[in-house]
Amino acid sequence: MSETAAMTAEAKPKMAVSETDVAIEIVGMNKWYGDFHVLKDINLKVMRGERIVVCGPSGSGKSTMIRCINRLEEHQKGDIIVDGITLTNDLKRIDEIRREVGMVFQHFNLFPHLTILENCTLAPIWVRKMPKKQAEEVAMHYLERVKIPEQALKYPGQLSGGQQQRVAIARSLCMNPRIMLFDEPTSALDPEMIKEVLDVMVGLAEEGMTMLCVTHEMGFARQVANRVIFMDAGQIVEENAPEPFFTNPQHERTQLFLSQILH
Amino acid sequence: MAATDVHYVRDEMAPVLPPPAASGGLLGWMRANLFSSLGNTALTLVGVLILWLLFEPLIRFALIDAVWTGANREACLGHHGACWPYVADYFSQFIYGRYPLGERWRVDIVFAAFAFGLVPLLVPSAPLKRANVIFMLVVFPVAAYFLLTGGFGMEIVETANWGGLLVTLVIAVTGIVASLPLGIVLALGRRSQMPVVRLASVVFIEFWRGVPLITVLFMSSVMLPLFLPEGVTFDKLLRALIGVALFASAYMAEVVRGGLQAIPKGQYEGAMALGLRYWQMMGLIIMPQALKMVIPGIVNTFIGLFKDTTLVLIIGLFDLLGQIQSSYTDPTWATPTQSHTGYLFAAAIYWTFCFSMSRYSIFMEKRLHTGHKR
Numbered sequence: 205m206s207e208t209a210a211m212t213a214e215a216k217p218k219m220a221v222s223e224t225d226v227a228i229e230i231v232g233m234n235k236w237y238g239d240f241h242v243l244k245d246i247n248l249k250v251m252r253g254e255r256i257v258v259c260g261p262s263g264s265g266k267s268t269m270i271r272c273i274n275r276l277e278e279h280q281k282g283d284i285i286v287d288g289i290t291l292t293n294d295l296k297r298i299d300e301i302r303r304e305v306g307m308v309f310q311h312f313n314l315f316p317h318l319t320i321l322e323n324c325t326l327a328p329i330w331v332r333k334m335p336k337k338q339a340e341e342v343a344m345h346y347l348e349r350v351k352i353p354e355q356a357l358k359y360p361g362q363l364s365g366g367q368q369q370r371v372a373i374a375r376s377l378c379m380n381p382r383i384m385l386f387d388e389p390t391s392a393l394d395p396e397m398i399k400e401v402l403d404v405m406v407g408l409a410e411e412g413m414t415m416l417c418v419t420h421e422m423g424f425a426r427q428v429a430n431r432v433i434f435m436d437a438g439q440i441v442e443e444n445a446p447e448p449f450f451t452n453p454q455h456e457r458t459q460l461f462l463s464q465i466l467h
Numbered sequence: 468m469a470a471t472d473v474h475y476v477r478d479e480m481a482p483v484l485p486p487p488a489a490s491g492g493l494l495g496w497m498r499a500n501l502f503s504s505l506g507n508t509a510l511t512l513v514g515v516l517i518l519w520l521l522f523e524p525l526i527r528f529a530l531i532d533a534v535w536t537g538a539n540r541e542a543c544l545g546h547h548g549a550c551w552p553y554v555a556d557y558f559s560q561f562i563y564g565r566y567p568l569g570e571r572w573r574v575d576i577v578f579a580a581f582a583f584g585l586v587p588l589l590v591p592s593a594p595l596k597r598a599n600v601i602f603m604l605v606v607f608p609v610a611a612y613f614l615l616t617g618g619f620g621m622e623i624v625e626t627a628n629w630g631g632l633l634v635t636l637v638i639a640v641t642g643i644v645a646s647l648p649l650g651i652v653l654a655l656g657r658r659s660q661m662p663v664v665r666l667a668s669v670v671f672i673e674f675w676r677g678v679p680l681i682t683v684l685f686m687s688s689v690m691l692p693l694f695l696p697e698g699v700t701f702d703k704l705l706r707a708l709i710g711v712a713l714f715a716s717a718y719m720a721e722v723v724r725g726g727l728q729a730i731p732k733g734q735y736e737g738a739m740a741l742g743l744r745y746w747q748m749m750g751l752i753i754m755p756q757a758l759k760m761v762i763p764g765i766v767n768t769f770i771g772l773f774k775d776t777t778l779v780l781i782i783g784l785f786d787l788l789g790q791i792q793s794s795y796t797d798p799t800w801a802t803p804t805q806s807h808t809g810y811l812f813a814a815a816i817y818w819t820f821c822f823s824m825s826r827y828s829i830f831m832e833k834r835l836h837t838g839h840k841r
């Protein structure tokens with residue numbers, strides 16, 4: 205605990221959050237699955253360089269919310285503005301946003317028929333039209349950053365879960381995104397592999413990446429988050445800086461949730 | 468006393484050893500797999516007996532009692548085995564049908580070019596894949612078309628004169644080459660978000676799957692001319708080709724759709740989140756995995772198609788089987804064993820082609836297998 209606190213004190217000043225530059229703005233967003241009202245009046249503003257952790261019980265709509273940001277899900281009411289681009293049905297804008305927003309999934313979603321290197325070079329080559337050689341250099345750079353360059357020619361099925369998730373992060377980074385979304389990146393991992401993935405994410409945070417992370421790793425939240433958001437039943441229930449959020453939760457639902465995950 | 472609390476501490480790490488050698492050789496394998504128990508031994512003996520009962524007469528007919536030389540029926544009369552000189556005499560007709568004798572070199576070139584293009588295409592390590600594919604999909608079909616039909620100073624050969632293995636291969640290869648891409652497009656159409664595209668695909672697929680191939684062929688040869696304006700003729704072989712290709716593509720579409728359904732949603736999301744467009748996602752991520760998964764089904768359809776080509780006989784085209792059957796009317800070789808010999812020959816050729824496809828698909832499946840499945 206004291207170690208984390210020391211790291212927090214050390215790491216935080218390095219991460220500059222912009223005062224004026226808005227990365228993501230969600231205004232009055234609502235979404236329904238059929239008759240089921242999944243997201244209710246979501247309002248959220250993420251500044252450039254800001255790191256936000258989203259937590260909440262299963263089924264509360266966390267995944268749905270961040271998947272709306274890169275249009276894996278369509279919202280029905282309200283506005284989502286990413287990097288100054290308003291999300292509409294316009295395919296061109298959706299493509300533009302997806303190019304700027306990287307996403308890491310709970311189940312990695314690597315492409316099993318391609319090697320690790322090909323997984324990483326695919327989008328730069330086909331979406332960014334980067335020459336193959338350059339794309340491979342970029343890919344190797346990021347694979348080194350996530351500490352698995354030696355696995356480049358293997359297939360995803362030959363790697364451990366932690367390694368696969370690090371590849372997934374590298375694959376996103378190869379597109380040089382300005383914003384990264386994480387949807388429970390460590391929930392499908394064996395305990396001993398969680399740290400290697402969190403370390404990579406902490407590294408990213410320290411470099412000033414704008415991050416929106418759905419996670420229940422509270423140590424990670426304390427270490428890197430500027431704000432923690434608690435969702436329940438499709439709404440944002442509480443929002444606070446990590447220290448007060450964990451030590452002094454206001455809403456009773458937050459208290460209940462925290463008491464359950466922190467024992 | 469504290470030391471006794473520890474029950475066991477390893478003081479030397481176990482060395483890494485090579486795996487034990489596979490035991491046994493042929494005898495060991497037989498003992499383990501065929502004679503491991505009383506029941507297994509009994510099954511093995513029954514199996515051997517059945518094989519013997521099946522294959523002994525076949526081998527006797529095809530090899531031991533067979534007649535190998537002769538000029539006409541006299542040689543084979545009174546023998547109970549296959550009449551191979553008849554097949555030898557008719558061999559070129561079984562291959563070319565009534566293709567003019569002096570022009571058969573053109574067919575030979577087509578066969579040779581086909582083999583020349585196909586073999587390196589099938590060998591994964593062969594170089595120049597791109598050039599190879601272009602050759603097979605563009606150069607070869609065009610060249611084959613002109614070589615077989617004529618033009619550019621070559622004598623025109625009506626398709627009515629084509630026959631034998633030539634017709635079988637033309638129909639089968641065209642059907643195979645056309646049905647895969649068509650089937651893919653139809654499968655994608657059936658899963659499309661656009662209602663019109665989806666409906667059109669469903670109607671197409673269900674129509675062609677709902678009618679027997681014989682009906683399709685009859686319709687194309689009997690009904691179609693009624694709808695065409697007076698004087699317009701439409702080559703009979705071409706009509707059969709189109710019928711077979713569309714028929715096979717409907718089946719192919721359903722096979723491919725099965726593969727598409729097995730791809731987890733996460734693969735689509737992973738691809739979309741990276742910014743891939745629909746066709747990029749389908750072509751680079753979804754289709755390669757879906758097709759790989761349904762290789763057995765695809766090859767199954769190919770094999771079915773290859774054998775279904777024999778149905779063109781009923782619209783008056785002479786494929787390999789038709790050509791063999793038509794030779795039965797020749798009094799020169801009329802003997803009691805003639806038809807058996809002919810059918811045996813036909814079966815051997817069909818089996819060779821189909822079995823090769825099957826083996827190749829197994830090879831490809833193994834090769835495309837990546838990583839450990841759990």
Ligand SMILES: Nc1ncnc2c1ncn2[C@@H]1O[C@H](COP(=O)(O)OP(=O)(O)O)[C@@H](O)[C@H]1O
Nearest residue numbers: 237240242260261262263264265266267268269
């Ligand atoms: N495609 C869908 N169709 C219908 N309901 C869905 C769909 N996806 C999610 N839901 C429902 O929406 C709610 C929120 O889901 P989700 O965003 O995945 O929650 P979380 O990520 O917080 O666990 C859940 O009740 C879930 O059952």
Ligand SMILES: [Mg+2]
Nearest residue numbers: 266267268388
């Ligand atoms: Mg979720």
